[in-house]
Amino acid sequence: MPVGTNATVKAMTPEDLLAVNAQIILSNTYHLYLRPGHRLVEKMGGLHKFMNWNRPVLTDSGGFQVFSLGELRKISEYGVKFQSHIDGSRHFLTPELSIQIQEALGADIIMCFDECPSSKANYSYVSSSLAMTARWAKRCKEARRREDQQLFGIIQGGMYHDLRARSLEDICSIGFDGYALGGLSVGETKEEMYGVMDVCAPMMPNDAPRYIMGIGAPEDLVEAVWRGYDMFDCVMPTRNARNGMLFTSQGRINIKSKAFEEDDGPLDPECGCHVCQNYSRAYLRHIYRAGEILASNLNTYHNLYYYLDLMHQMRNAIRNNNFDGFRRDFYLKLQCNSII
Amino acid sequence: MPVGTNATVKAMTPEDLLAVNAQIILSNTYHLYLRPGHRLVEKMGGLHKFMNWNRPVLTDSGGFQVFSLGELRKISEYGVKFQSHIDGSRHFLTPELSIQIQEALGADIIMCFDECPSSKANYSYVSSSLAMTARWAKRCKEARRREDQQLFGIIQGGMYHDLRARSLEDICSIGFDGYALGGLSVGETKEEMYGVMDVCAPMMPNDAPRYIMGIGAPEDLVEAVWRGYDMFDCVMPTRNARNGMLFTSQGRINIKSKAFEEDDGPLDPECGCHVCQNYSRAYLRHIYRAGEILASNLNTYHNLYYYLDLMHQMRNAIRNNNFDGFRRDFYLKLQCNSII
Numbered sequence: 001m002p003v004g005t006n007a008t009v010k011a012m013t014p015e016d017l018l019a020v021n022a023q024i025i026l027s028n029t030y031h032l033y034l035r036p037g038h039r040l041v042e043k044m045g046g047l048h049k050f051m052n053w054n055r056p057v058l059t060d061s062g063g064f065q066v067f068s069l070g071e072l073r074k075i076s077e078y079g080v081k082f083q084s085h086i087d088g089s090r091h092f093l094t095p096e097l098s099i100q101i102q103e104a105l106g107a108d109i110i111m112c113f114d115e116c117p118s119s120k121a122n123y124s125y126v127s128s129s130l131a132m133t134a135r136w137a138k139r140c141k142e143a144r145r146r147e148d149q150q151l152f153g154i155i156q157g158g159m160y161h162d163l164r165a166r167s168l169e170d171i172c173s174i175g176f177d178g179y180a181l182g183g184l185s186v187g188e189t190k191e192e193m194y195g196v197m198d199v200c201a202p203m204m205p206n207d208a209p210r211y212i213m214g215i216g217a218p219e220d221l222v223e224a225v226w227r228g229y230d231m232f233d234c235v236m237p238t239r240n241a242r243n244g245m246l247f248t249s250q251g252r253i254n255i256k257s258k259a260f261e262e263d264d265g266p267l268d269p270e271c272g273c274h275v276c277q278n279y280s281r282a283y284l285r286h287i288y289r290a291g292e293i294l295a296s297n298l299n300t301y302h303n304l305y306y307y308l309d310l311m312h313q314m315r316n317a318i319r320n321n322n323f324d325g326f327r328r329d330f331y332l333k334l335q336c337n338s339i340i
Numbered sequence: 341m342p343v344g345t346n347a348t349v350k351a352m353t354p355e356d357l358l359a360v361n362a363q364i365i366l367s368n369t370y371h372l373y374l375r376p377g378h379r380l381v382e383k384m385g386g387l388h389k390f391m392n393w394n395r396p397v398l399t400d401s402g403g404f405q406v407f408s409l410g411e412l413r414k415i416s417e418y419g420v421k422f423q424s425h426i427d428g429s430r431h432f433l434t435p436e437l438s439i440q441i442q443e444a445l446g447a448d449i450i451m452c453f454d455e456c457p458s459s460k461a462n463y464s465y466v467s468s469s470l471a472m473t474a475r476w477a478k479r480c481k482e483a484r485r486r487e488d489q490q491l492f493g494i495i496q497g498g499m500y501h502d503l504r505a506r507s508l509e510d511i512c513s514i515g516f517d518g519y520a521l522g523g524l525s526v527g528e529t530k531e532e533m534y535g536v537m538d539v540c541a542p543m544m545p546n547d548a549p550r551y552i553m554g555i556g557a558p559e560d561l562v563e564a565v566w567r568g569y570d571m572f573d574c575v576m577p578t579r580n581a582r583n584g585m586l587f588t589s590q591g592r593i594n595i596k597s598k599a600f601e602e603d604d605g606p607l608d609p610e611c612g613c614h615v616c617q618n619y620s621r622a623y624l625r626h627i628y629r630a631g632e633i634l635a636s637n638l639n640t641y642h643n644l645y646y647y648l649d650l651m652h653q654m655r656n657a658i659r660n661n662n663f664d665g666f667r668r669d670f671y672l673k674l675q676c677n678s679i680i
């Protein structure tokens with residue numbers, strides 16, 4: 001799903017998001033709590049109305065951003081003390097406050113407040129951390145007041161397969177509306193990432209959505225869906241777009257490249273998006289180099305279209321009972337890549 | 341008309357420009373000559389195709405930007421030597437080259453290469469400058485090869501009424517498809533600007549478009565139309581939008597202001613634009629403060645809608661033979677301003 005830090009997906013209007021068939025947006029609790037504040041968003045009628053988006057919204061718990069603050073935060077059983085990256089002001093985020101904020105923001109899916117340990121954390125740290133995450137998950141469930149939101153639990157455990165299994169059992173035994181794998185895409189190898197997907201998939205409930213947080217590259221989504229996961233969020237399509245890195249059916253291209261200077265062809269000849277239908281690579285290169293805001297708009301539009309179309313193709317392949325064939329073709333096309 | 345420096349109006353897509361009823365875009369010859377180069381644009385099928393815009397385009401002559409370079413340029417009868425602001429490369433822009441560039445870019449309306457003297461230039465400088473501008477205008481007309489473009493002459497003369505009259509006579513006697521006043525909005529007072537409009541209007545041909553270059557504030561457009569001028573270009577609606585300064589029927593507002601923190605009303609209650617229909621002042625303030633690209637998109641959209649709607653209202657008032665009434669109401673509303 002497209003990721004919207006400040007109650008907007010960067011460089012996109014809600015109409016753009018509808019046009020690329022976005023079904024759901026992720027909004028960041030940490031950012032909205034600090035600015036403009038969840039009480040203001042609530043007063044303005046909630047996130048949907050505030051940002052003019054009528055389709056579903058998911059909010060994260062704020063945990064991931066807070067743990068990313070490094071020196072600016074301190075963890076205890078009760079919660080996490082941190083200082084704002086904007087003005088240095090001091091805050092205390094607890095499982096209960098995270099749920100209160102998410103209820104005020106009014107998303108359709110809200111997430112439990114979890115600890116996401118560093119990718120370098122050792123076995124004993126990860127082991128005690130996931131126990132605390134389970135206690136926090138229980139507190140989140142108890143703190144919940146709104147029945148119209150879906151509350152998802154988050155499974156941690158780092159790259160340790162037995163700890164993933166233990167966390168999964170802990171979280172599932174509490175019982176949530178959906179289940180997420182946290183703590184991936186934090187610097188691990190693809191083998192490690194796919195290994196965690198492999199070990200968790202057979203143990204996850206079959207009657208609830210399975211969400212992997214923070215992934216990933218197109219091939220990561222294919223691998224995750226192949227292993228039975230349903231939902232994903234990632235900054236990659238939007239952030240890379242703003243840096244000129246574009247996803248195509250033949251692989252990634254860097255639109256800044258001199259190779260595209262006089263290229264009047266579309267970005268991706270196989271893509272049906274508005275950008276590929278109306279603009280040349282030469283034009284996209286020109287406006288990127290000139291620093292035009294339109295470059296961020298068009299590049300982001302295309303990358304989101306690519307990602308959401310990929311998910312659409314995967315849903316179709318599953319419906320047609322042809323996911324293996326789809327996956328083979330996906331990799332074949334990447335290998336025939338002639339334009340990088 | 342909206343101004344597009346790098347073959348795009350900043351923060352707008354062509355669809356946005358259609359939605360705000362833009363009839364024509366101005367593209368800058370200076371910028372496009374340096375990057376990506378007029379020959380590249382020509383090879384890509386011309387400006388319209390390059391930037392995906394099917395309605396009319398006007399290119400300026402490049403003169404104004406070159407003269408703004410200060411120390412980086414040197415003027416002679418033959419033309420202007422200058423150094424690129426991008427890479428310091430050396431160039432020589434002449435009336436003939438300006439026309440060649442504009443023919444390669446392929447706009448619908450192209451402009452004569454003129455000298456635009458500093459607002460501090462004295463009488464004798466302006467007097468000899470406008471004589472050279474007339475000689476350059478002749479050379480532009482002779483250099484012209486394409487008959488499918490409209491070529492406009494430019495009247496200079498600074499704030500000296502007799503020099504304006506002389507330049508007007510010079511340029512009109514050469515004969516062009518339209519006539520522009522250059523050298524306004526260069527630091528003069530409103531009285532001086534309106535004075536030049538006053539003195540030139542009765543002498544301008546009645547059967548050709550009258551264009552004032554580089555203006556202006558909404559009230560400047562009202563004053564210019566009242567005096568018989570037809571066309572205008574200005575960065576004000578787009579540049580101010582990106583700085584959070586928004587035009588409304590009740591006057592200008594600064595969207596950054598704390599006054600709008602919890603304001604769930606539309607930017608301009610009288611405005612029918614998509615932004616005023618779908619977003620609150622509180623949201624526009626939030627995304628501006630968060631540095632979101634969407635703030636530039638939405639603010640620019642609104643300001644352009646405001647300007648183009650103002651022009652539309654003026655055309656209607658003229659058709660209904662009620663321009664005096666329109667002008668009175670325009671100022672009355674500004675005076676009732678309750679939101680600045």
